[in-house]
Amino acid sequence: MVSLSWYLILAAALFLIGVYGVIVRRNSIAILMGVELMLNAVNINILAFWHYHTQLNGVVNVSGMVFAAIVIIAAAAEAAVGLALIISVFRRKNSIVAAEMNVLKG
Amino acid sequence: MNVQQVIFISFALVTVFAAIMVVSLRNLFHAALWLIVALLGVASIFALLGASFFAAVQILVYIGAIAILLIFAVMLTRNIMSDETTQTNRAWGLAVILVVVIFFIIVSQISTWSGFSQPLTDLPLSGQESILALGKGFVSPNGFALPFETASVLLLAALLGGVYIAMDREKE
Amino acid sequence: MNFIDFLKDPIMAIAEWLGNLLSTWGVSDSWSTFILYFLGAAVLGTLALLLTLIFIWAERKIIGRLQDRFGPNRVGPWGIFQSVADMVKIFIKEHIIPDGVDPVPYHLAPVIVVASVLMVLAIVPLSSTLAGSDLNVAVLFLLAVGGLGEIGIIMAGWGSNNKYALLSAFRASAQMISYEIPMAIVLLITVLLSGSMSMSDIVRAQEVPFIILLPLGALIFFIASIAENGRAPFDLAEAESELVAGFNVEYSGLKFGMFYVADFLRAFISAVIFATIFLGGWRGPGAETIPALGIIYLVIKSLFVWFLGVWIRGSLPRYRIDQMMMINWKFLTPLAILLLVLVMLTGKLVDNAGSFIQVVTMLVLNFILLAFAVWVLRRREKREKIAEIGSRSRPVARPDNILKNNMMEG
Numbered sequence: 040m041v042s043l044s045w046y047l048i049l050a051a052a053l054f055l056i057g058v059y060g061v062i063v064r065r066n067s068i069a070i071l072m073g074v075e076l077m078l079n080a081v082n083i084n085i086l087a088f089w090h091y092h093t094q095l096n097g098v099v100n101v102s103g104m105v106f107a108a109i110v111i112i113a114a115a116a117e118a119a120v121g122l123a124l125i126i127s128v129f130r131r132k133n134s135i136v137a138a139e140m141n142v143l144k145g
Numbered sequence: 146m147n148v149q150q151v152i153f154i155s156f157a158l159v160t161v162f163a164a165i166m167v168v169s170l171r172n173l174f175h176a177a178l179w180l181i182v183a184l185l186g187v188a189s190i191f192a193l194l195g196a197s198f199f200a201a202v203q204i205l206v207y208i209g210a211i212a213i214l215l216i217f218a219v220m221l222t223r224n225i226m227s228d229e230t231t232q233t234n235r236a237w238g239l240a241v242i243l244v245v246v247i248f249f250i251i252v253s254q255i256s257t258w259s260g261f262s263q264p265l266t267d268l269p270l271s272g273q274e275s276i277l278a279l280g281k282g283f284v285s286p287n288g289f290a291l292p293f294e295t296a297s298v299l300l301l302a303a304l305l306g307g308v309y310i311a312m313d314r315e316k317e
Numbered sequence: 318m319n320f321i322d323f324l325k326d327p328i329m330a331i332a333e334w335l336g337n338l339l340s341t342w343g344v345s346d347s348w349s350t351f352i353l354y355f356l357g358a359a360v361l362g363t364l365a366l367l368l369t370l371i372f373i374w375a376e377r378k379i380i381g382r383l384q385d386r387f388g389p390n391r392v393g394p395w396g397i398f399q400s401v402a403d404m405v406k407i408f409i410k411e412h413i414i415p416d417g418v419d420p421v422p423y424h425l426a427p428v429i430v431v432a433s434v435l436m437v438l439a440i441v442p443l444s445s446t447l448a449g450s451d452l453n454v455a456v457l458f459l460l461a462v463g464g465l466g467e468i469g470i471i472m473a474g475w476g477s478n479n480k481y482a483l484l485s486a487f488r489a490s491a492q493m494i495s496y497e498i499p500m501a502i503v504l505l506i507t508v509l510l511s512g513s514m515s516m517s518d519i520v521r522a523q524e525v526p527f528i529i530l531l532p533l534g535a536l537i538f539f540i541a542s543i544a545e546n547g548r549a550p551f552d553l554a555e556a557e558s559e560l561v562a563g564f565n566v567e568y569s570g571l572k573f574g575m576f577y578v579a580d581f582l583r584a585f586i587s588a589v590i591f592a593t594i595f596l597g598g599w600r601g602p603g604a605e606t607i608p609a610l611g612i613i614y615l616v617i618k619s620l621f622v623w624f625l626g627v628w629i630r631g632s633l634p635r636y637r638i639d640q641m642m643m644i645n646w647k648f649l650t651p652l653a654i655l656l657l658v659l660v661m662l663t664g665k666l667v668d669n670a671g672s673f674i675q676v677v678t679m680l681v682l683n684f685i686l687l688a689f690a691v692w693v694l695r696r697r698e699k700r701e702k703i704a705e706i707g708s709r710s711r712p713v714a715r716p717d718n719i720l721k722n723n724m725m726e727g
Contacts (some may be wrong), residue, residue, distance in 0.1 A: 040147070040149070040150070040264035040265070040266065041149055041150055041153045041193070041264070041265055042261075042262050042263060042264045042265060043260065043261060043262070043263045043264075043265055044214075044256065044261050044262050045153060045157070045228060046190070046194070046265075047191070047261070048252055049160070049161070051248060051252060052147060052161055052164075052248065053160065053161065053164055053187075054247050055244045055247060055251075056161070056164040056165060056167075056168055056244070057164070057168075058169030058244060058247075059168055059240050059241065059244045060167065060241045062236060062243075063168070063234060063236060063237045064168065064234075065234050066173065068215065068218055068219055068222065069168075069173060069176060071215065072167050072176060072215065073160075073167075073168060073176070073182050075180065075184075075207075075211065075215075076164050076167065076168075076180075076183065079183070079184065079187045079203075079207075082187070082191075082203075082275065083187060083190055083191070083194075083200075086191055086194050086196045086199060086238075087194060087210065087265075089194075089196065090194045090195055090196070090265055090268065091260065091263060093230060093268055093270075093308075094263075094265060095270060096264060097269075099270060099274060099275050099278040101278050101281075101282035101288060101289070102282070102289070103190045104198075104199070104275070104278075104279045104282070105279065105282050105283065105288075105289040105293075106170045107196070107199055108199075108202075108279070108283075109292055109296050111199075111202060111206055111207070112296040112300060113296070113299065114207075114211070115206055115210065115211055115300070115303075116299050116300055116302075116303035117303075118211045118214060118215070119211075119214065119303050119304070119307045120303050120306055120307050120310070121189065122214055122307075122311075123216045123306070123307040123308075123310040123311040124310055125218060125222070126218060126221060126222065126311050126313070127239045127310045127311055129221075129222050130313075131235070135222050138234065141167065
């Protein structure tokens with residue numbers, strides 16, 4: 040029987056790999072990939088606890104599912120806007136290295 | 146070791162391996178492909194948890210839309226970062242140590258909770274019960290109608306904002 | 318189990334016998350379920366791939382007759398072994414791998430494209446007792462698997478190290494992503510009508526087949542599934558005269574064979590899905606008690622729909638990319654959304670009436686919407702024609718005005 044701890048450890052591992060990706064990578068699109076990994080790890084966590092509460096209470100726990108759905112929606116919106124921003128900055132400065140996007144002007 | 150445990154361990158190993166590949170490969174297109182593998186692994190974990198709706202939505206939204214968007218963005222900004230320059234900045238050693246330490250802190254702290262080792266059995270939900278509950282929760286005023294509508298407005302804003310930001314101004 | 322019972326439901330009888338055999342060998346329950354499902358998937362996949370040979374032959378014969386020629390008729394009587402000959406030829410061809418390809422996407426792409434087509438077979442209810450798996454989100458699974466096919470095409474285009482292949486892969490994946498939207502909205506309407514996302518429930522809810530309740534929805538779904546498949550008239554991604562066979566230009570031998578098989582197999586599987594959702598699937602006289610009849614009904618219905626697809630392929634010219642995008646975003650999607658909203662409203666209005674009134678109301682609604690859509694299209698066509706004639710400033714020779722003296726009149 041798979042216990043709750045296995046899912047939580049998997050989610051923690053995925054989240055921290057995502058954090059490593061965001062901290063260490065120089066390319067902005069690679070940083071976005073790390074963010075997607077983090078959001079997926081959070082989703083695993085939410086759904087594991089949804090299962091736990093549904094199993095304990097016997098009735099379907101709605102808030103867990105709604106939370107996970109809104110995380111997916113927010114991730115989709117953020118990926119779209121983030122990539123639009125990256126492409127727009129790429130057109131100006133011809134570079135997508137995150138460390139070089141350090142001026143607020145123009 | 147029953148079948149469920151074997152299936153979980155195999156999918157979990159695939160997901161973690163794919164995630165490590167995503168954050169360490171130089172070639173961005175390969176990293177995007179490994180991201181698709183990781184997303185597939187997460188979808189299978191959702192299916193194991195009994196949230197079949199979310200497994201299907203994960204593949205449909207994340208892989209069918211977001212991953213393809215990432216691949217298009219990688220291809221549009223190619224030839225700028227050549228694959229020979231370093232992909233990682235100078236902080237990578239410290240980051241590895243930090244990540245491992247935080248992992249052990251997290252696991253040790255949440256294992257003190259009483260429900261940590263609760264075995265998860267199959268939910269006694271039949272057919273469309275969970276999806277119906279989700280649907281009703283999304284539109285009932287006592288439920289989550291407001292976050293749902295806010296999320297729709299967020300998607301509309303992201304759609305319009307994305308098109309406007311990435312529009313090619315010189316062609317006007 | 319006597320012979321008549323075995324004949325009524327052969328496949329489940331075999332599955333039951335195998336299950337008993339495995340449990341007498343001491344295999345635990347969950348493992349024996351796993352083994353049975355695995356065997357079922359292997360048999361179904363292999364059968365689908367082998368049946369593709371027959372479909373390829375049939376399609377070539379039918380298109381030949383539509384174009385006033387015979388089609389293959391040399392290899393065997395009526396050319397039935399032509400597909401086998403093609404298969405042997407493709408197997409023994411050399412795999413030419415161009416220089417500089419990206420090995421992982423290049424080699425994986427055919428596998429992913431074929432896999433995404435075969436996975437759809439898992440959710441189709443073949444008879445009242447036989448289904449690959451009764452997923453409670455089968456409709457979403459259908460759409461998700463289409464998304465996986467797009468990933469395969471992008472990988473094929475990128476991995477070929479060829480600008481034209483990449484361009485064609487972009488166009489093909491843009492086409493597939495766009496046409497998923499009217500498909501999803503029409504599937505949503507059928508989910509609304511049947512109250513469940515599971516395919517078996519949709520089939521069971523079709524006392525009246527959904528094509529009578531939703532003819533406009535069936536039309537939208539049919540057009541969208543032809544476009545998803547990439548068949549004529551939407552086949553510009555592999556147009557022979559345009560992009561030199563498109564994203565599979567650098568593939569040879571069995572890898573190209575996989576793309577070819579996926580194309581033809583997907584046509585039949587889209588027909589099976591259409592038959593399941595709109596024509597009632599395995600339903601028919603006597604199909605509840607004799608499951609073997611259910612499979613026969615399903616195959617007959619889907620063959621009919623598949624023949625319609627082949628007929629359209631042999632008759633219509635190809636669309637340009639901008640025409641294709643315009644059809645989707647300016648015609649199919651708004652029409653599908655309008656249909657969804659109107660079905661929701663009238664469904665609530667006639668909720669308490671008898672079933673005959675419900676059917677008639679839905680039919681009338683569909684035809685009103687279709688008439689409205691045709692009227693809008695006609696007005697737009699008239700406006701375009703007037704604009705075109707009014708803006709011409711010099712005489713242009715056309716076949717219908719060559720013999721006129723005054724070429725300026727349209």
